[in-house]
Amino acid sequence: MRRVCIKTGLIATLLLLIAATASAQTISIGDVSIAPGETKTVSVVLDQVPATGLSYANITVSITNPSVAEITNIEFPGWVPKSFRDNSTLPASTVWFKVGDLDERVNAGDMNVVLANLTIKGLSEGTSDITITVNSFQNDNYNEIKDRIAVIPGLITVISGPPTGSKDVDGDGLYEDVNGNERLDFGDVVELFKNFEAWQDYGIYYDFDGDGRLTFGDVVALFKMLP
Secondary structure: OHHHHHHHHHHHHHHHHHHHHHHOEEEEEOOEEEOEOOEEEEEEEEEEOOOOOOOEEEEEEEEOOOOOEEEEEEEOOOOOOHHHEEEOOOOEOEEEEEEEOOOOOOOOOOEEEEEEEEEEEEOOOEEEEEEEEEEEEEOOOOOEOHHHEEEEOEEEEEOOOOOOOOEOOOOOOOOOEOOOOOOOOHHHHHHHHHHOOOOHHHHHHOOOOOOOOOOHHHHHHHHHHOO
């Protein structure tokens, strides 16, 4: 009988742990693929506001390999009053920022709440993690609940250029001259169609539809660009 009680207690504890993990909120930052000297914006996002709300957060974002990229700017979403936002000096490889919801514009259960938008600049070819540290997260009762917030890091990939012979004919960072014959023609569309699956690592150079990925949609977008 005692063994049954112990097993029942262990199972109950395990189920509680699983439930707590499943319901945990997360703060994440997206992956970034850029070229040296190029900048892109990436958002720090809370997937769902906890049931007890959000009044204040203090977050640190760090690029673990500072030779690859740096953070050059930060912008805050409209729900953060100007007097209740703060951040460390930029550019830098690490930035902390604070946001306060004075007007209670963020409510319990709200999904995909942007905490800040960071501008990342590529410095040299390579990769780096982008880590997140939750220094403080207070609910609407001003209780500290940072230990209940999980984090999902991102990845920065800096690529110096496509090794395909493609060329950027107008200096916009996109390589419209896919086949490298010094002009934009239907041959470029055909070349991209044949290779868009194999060239996934170089998608930033062929992202003609602007969705952040190299897909068949970019082939269609390039076709529409033909003179």
